[in-house]
Amino acid sequence: MNKAYAFLLGTAFLAVPAFAQQAEPLDAAVVEKIRQEGLKNSQVMDIAFYLTDVNGPRLSGSPGLARANQWTKDKLTSWGLKNATIEPWGTFGKGWEVEKSYLALTKPYYQPMIGSPKAWTPSTNGTVKGQVVLVKATKEEDLAQYAGKLKGKIVMMQVNNPIKTSFEPSAFRYTDEQLQKMAEPVQPSAGRAPMSEEQMAAFRARRALATKMSEMFLQEGAAAVLSSRSGSHGTFFTSNGASYAQDAKPVLPEFEIALEDLARMSRLLSAGIPVEVELESKTRFVTDDPQGYNVIAEIPGTDKKLKSELVMLGGHIDSWHAATGATDNAAGVAVMMEAVRIIKALNLQPKRTIRIALWGGEEQGLHGSRGYAKKHLGDAQTMQTLPEYDKVSAYFNLDNGTGKIRGIYTQGNEAVAPLFKEWFKPFHDLGATTVTNRNTGGTDHLAFDALGIPGFQFIQDELEYDTRTHHTNMDTYDRLQPEDLKQASVIVASFVYQTANRKDKLPRKPKPQPKQS
Amino acid sequence: MNKAYAFLLGTAFLAVPAFAQQAEPLDAAVVEKIRQEGLKNSQVMDIAFYLTDVNGPRLSGSPGLARANQWTKDKLTSWGLKNATIEPWGTFGKGWEVEKSYLALTKPYYQPMIGSPKAWTPSTNGTVKGQVVLVKATKEEDLAQYAGKLKGKIVMMQVNNPIKTSFEPSAFRYTDEQLQKMAEPVQPSAGRAPMSEEQMAAFRARRALATKMSEMFLQEGAAAVLSSRSGSHGTFFTSNGASYAQDAKPVLPEFEIALEDLARMSRLLSAGIPVEVELESKTRFVTDDPQGYNVIAEIPGTDKKLKSELVMLGGHIDSWHAATGATDNAAGVAVMMEAVRIIKALNLQPKRTIRIALWGGEEQGLHGSRGYAKKHLGDAQTMQTLPEYDKVSAYFNLDNGTGKIRGIYTQGNEAVAPLFKEWFKPFHDLGATTVTNRNTGGTDHLAFDALGIPGFQFIQDELEYDTRTHHTNMDTYDRLQPEDLKQASVIVASFVYQTANRKDKLPRKPKPQPKQS
Structure with missing residues (x-):
């Protein structure tokens, strides 16, 4: 038995064939620590409480979103993240x-x-x-x-x-x-x-x-x-x-x-x-400030050579106005924040820099993530890229409600599938198993995917998403499922950590061609 | 094959044993006419529309209930019912x-x-x-x-x-x-x-x-x-x-x-x-009128000897105030009204008098039906009875939402069970089959049952009753199920007709003893 799986003793995974385990050994001890911290000492519901009940609606451009941006920036800083900033992504409007x-x-x-x-x-x-x-x-x-x-x-x-x-x-x-x-x-x-x-x-x-x-x-x-x-x-x-x-x-x-x-x-x-x-x-x-903003913060990498490279994670922080946007998408923000909190709390030393991004303007057309991509990475139309373009290993996104993670979409990036399958193994007992090469759309990973940078959205249980919560007046804190959000937090933390510390950046799909204008 | 079941040819009920059919032959031709009128020319949704959307909430004592009382009295009269009256049942309050x-x-x-x-x-x-x-x-x-x-x-x-x-x-x-x-x-x-x-x-x-x-x-x-x-x-x-x-x-x-x-x-x-x-x-x-009211109307009996006897049907017309009381209980009122409309429209000649009663004050304690019973039938405490006490063959009630009829509670009156089983047979294809000797409570048949007069409430599919409609702000016309209400109307019309025209009144349970005061 591979040491990497020692902690799985007694679970259903003893039968995993040995060759699969050789592919890319997981740091089982770290994964177990992440599980402990994220399942036992979770702050994900506290974060969600502040984003929803305390903060209120977070419509793009609204005072409510500005409050939430400030609160998340301060919170991330309080955990020891660096370079926290409320960064303009371009012109939004009113x-x-x-x-x-x-x-x-x-x-x-x-x-x-x-x-x-x-x-x-x-x-x-x-x-x-x-x-x-x-x-x-x-x-x-x-x-x-x-x-x-x-x-x-x-x-x-x-x-x-x-x-x-x-x-x-x-x-x-x-x-x-x-x-x-x-x-x-x-x-x-x-x-x-x-x-x-x-x-x-x-x-x-x-x-x-x-x-x-x-x-x-x-x-x-x-x-x-x-x-x-x-x-x-x-x-x-x-x-x-x-x-x-x-x-x-x-x-x-x-x-x-x-x-x-x-x-x-x-x-x-x-x-x-x-x-x-x-x-x-x-x-x-x-109308005093037409700009839109994202909140950005980092856990700097610790490896001299790799720390200039980036593993990104995020989700949009803006919401609609008739409720407090709990499942769309305080849930995603809380999970992503909790994931970096876990990594900081455990004092894990990521080789690459981990950068969290909480996007604005998603509901009006992925404005925040696209604006960020254009400013930092390149132009998806002309495919003229910026220096950071080659530095981003992957971007992980969460924006499908409060349901736990059941898998991930590779967006047709078949080379990452075996890695993700491996990374899910310690979480099979929590219901996360599925790697599909299908595409999913509708949210901020597309800003990365459009440039050919590995950008992923997880598969989540839908729960009441289409019937009761997504863009409704009933998208309130009451809809959030604590156990689901804890599960998602530890999986994201683990994926981000693996991506930060593996030898290579994640494999990319072929670079897209410039679009005909 | 028994002529009474000729219209069931081609259904699943050919296998009904002959002895069961002999018990009390149904007037199959009349039942078939009732089905045709009630399923093809139904007005049950129009009645419900007026009681809910047009009339509004019908809280006991409110102007809304007074409007509904007047409208139902006029409507019943317009169909040719006699002696329609808005009859006080006693003191309600404000x-x-x-x-x-x-x-x-x-x-x-x-x-x-x-x-x-x-x-x-x-x-x-x-x-x-x-x-x-x-x-x-x-x-x-x-x-x-x-x-x-x-x-x-x-x-x-x-x-x-x-x-x-x-x-x-x-x-x-x-x-x-x-x-x-x-x-x-x-x-x-x-x-x-x-x-x-x-x-x-x-x-x-x-x-x-x-x-x-x-x-x-x-x-x-x-x-x-x-x-x-x-x-x-x-x-x-x-x-x-x-x-x-x-x-x-x-x-x-x-x-x-x-x-x-x-x-x-x-x-x-x-x-x-x-x-x-x-x-x-x-x-x-x-505060100008502390009295509570019921709406009463009749289809007079046509048999010289039996027309002084009564078959009653009804349901409460009052509702709570935060919606329009569609399933509680415009549905029941609409079905009971539709049942007498069907009987009038077909010009059926009931031997006994059919009396419909739309009760007020149900939500505050079955006040309307109990007040009526005390005034017309007798005192459930002392068991001192009035002349009409012996005249009532049965009372049928509907008050469990918009779901179709699936059966009936006999309230422990085991002698009526074989009759009701027979009467449901032409409606097996519509899902109504079950006769239980159990009791059910919570609504106006209890006012009759307390006196030992056969009083029955039907079993209905619950649909969203406990979760969404019963006493909620969402008990609106949208909750009503047209096909269910049509089904209930024809079954009630048939039960009432059978009760009105059979040789004897329905069997009674033993007369209750006076209660200890």
Whole structure:
């Protein structure tokens, strides 16, 4: 038995064939220390508590995000990390926050409603009480009938997605079968068929109609817009209702509300029964600093030759505004911070420098990580690279909620797969096993992957991510799973440590070609 | 083959043994007509729409309940029912309704909260902004530390029930196995053990402490109370925060709020972080008429000898206030109304008189049905009965949400079990099969059962009843299941018709003894 696996004695892994263990021996003693520190002395829930309950929403550009940036920078410094900095990544636009939100049905009877102003929408003119007008339009001509009738009115569109009662649980963990399937290469035919010409035209027509409607409602002097995307039982999904650009076009105040509330109004108005609502939104724009920021900090490397090289880890710290962004993505930030805390607490001596990055502007298009990449690493369009480009061994990202780590996506980097398989072995008992060569998108590892730098996102149990937490008003501390976050912290700490101390940087995919402009 | 089952040809029920069918032949042609009318021309969702979306909450004594009483009386009359009346059942107390409800966290940051004033609590003194005080007390002495410190404050108790992520679906239907188990007699040992002396003492102590706290908060001049029972993801459960009696003791304004919102404040205050909220409740008491009412209407019997006898059906029409009481119990009312509509629409000629009763005051203690029983049937304490006592063949009740009928409880009346089994046969294909001699409680059939008059509640699929709808702010029209309600309507119509037209009244259990006073 390989000494490296001594601590696994008594577990299910005695049968691991010897040759696999030879590939790249793990520092089993260090992994065991990481497990002890991360599972027994975890601070991950304390970190998450501060990022969510104490700090509040962290919308890009908002005072809330600025507070969180300052707190994380100070916290990382307090643990002994070096060079902690709140670093601008480029121009973002306007900050925005909610100072008041009130919303109720007042006719045919009184009932409070659940909702929130959409991000970057303006205040109402104080408390507004007005009739609700249900606008039914499938093409521009349909709008003519509303001309001259919307002054002071609250407008809404028909609700076409009635709420279905679900017999499925809103929280689930991956089964072994599902994980196994994820590990298989994707069949070329398995992808979604591209949109047909006809579908594209219909999509463009819908978008053009939506723009036309917004303009018309504004011109006609409507008081506010009510809308809803999805959700149920008091959970609603939220987003922005206007651009955050400094020169954004004016829009009406708009609330995103519980589908139950909107569906009721839709049914009443469709039956010819007048509906009146009372509402107030008071929102504040912050325009004194158009820049966006990331928080960066380091554990300097200790090997004379290797300390100029970097192992990066991170996740985005910005969130949507209607809750405290617990699973999207205080969870990821807390885990990444806890991972470096564990490494510092154990006084591990990483050969390479470990750099943690907490990104801003992710929700609006991975702005923070892309801005960082452009500034530090290179231009993904021209593929002109900067000196640090060759120094980064890997970037590890976490941004899929509160669920524990079940595996990792290599993004098609098949050469790293055997390493990661090996690195997961001490964590098989905690449910982390799967290495897939598939791609996953939607978050900040893409900024690295686009340059050909190894950038990875972990596979996490989804729990309630799509049903209840991701971009909802219910993404609160209550959703966080302490045991899952501890598990993720020790796995990330271990992966980062292995990457920092192995002989070579991680293998890279071939360098991408410059994009056609 | 028995003619009565001709329409079942081609279904799974050809194998029913002939002897069972002889017991009491069903009028198969009528049952088939009821199915056609109730499944093809249903108005059950229209009725439910008016009771919920159009009418609003129907709290006992409120203007909302008065509107619903008037609407149902008119509707029943419009279908040709006779003697429709809004009949007082006795003294209820005060009416109450919400005119404004606003609630937000304002420190450490702004975020709207989800909640509602508790029923029968007074208005706040306009908009109140105040510090939240977390009161930690397990015995009266613990309260001393808060003396002189609560003036103008918002008080809350510690939240001890953190929200667990559930891997179970919130909606479910009974499995065959579960139904089979329900049909078995209860083992005497299966019941819950009675409270021990010690437990009783602890329970009384907790109640006494709660009363003491309420009095103290009021005396100290606190501005409002925040509380939560349970619920998650924006769903909260609601109830009353004060007595509805005309001479009720004064209480503070109190909001029942989403557990997420209360839990956050509890965590923040426990960590020593100041919390401020802004809130306003404007509630209106209605004191001009202390009486409570039921809605009663009839389809007169057509048989000279039997028309003085009664078959009754009903459900409570009152609801809680934080939603529109869709599953509790607009669903039951809509089904019972639809059942009599079907009977009228088909111009069936019931031998006995069919009387529908929509009860008020159920949520506060089955007041409407008990008041009715006392006035029309007899006194369940003394067992002194009135002339109508002997005339009632049966009362059928529906009050377990929107789920379809899966069976019926006989309340230990074993003699009716064979009849009901027979009557369910034409509905086996719709999932209704189970007859259990067990008791079920909690709703208006008890008022009849207490007198020894056959009173039955159906077994219904629970769907989201305990998790999302029963007494919550999310008990809205969206929760209603059209196919389930149609199924229930045809089964009730059929049961009522069979009861009205069979030779004898339904068998009764032995007459109860007078209760010891």
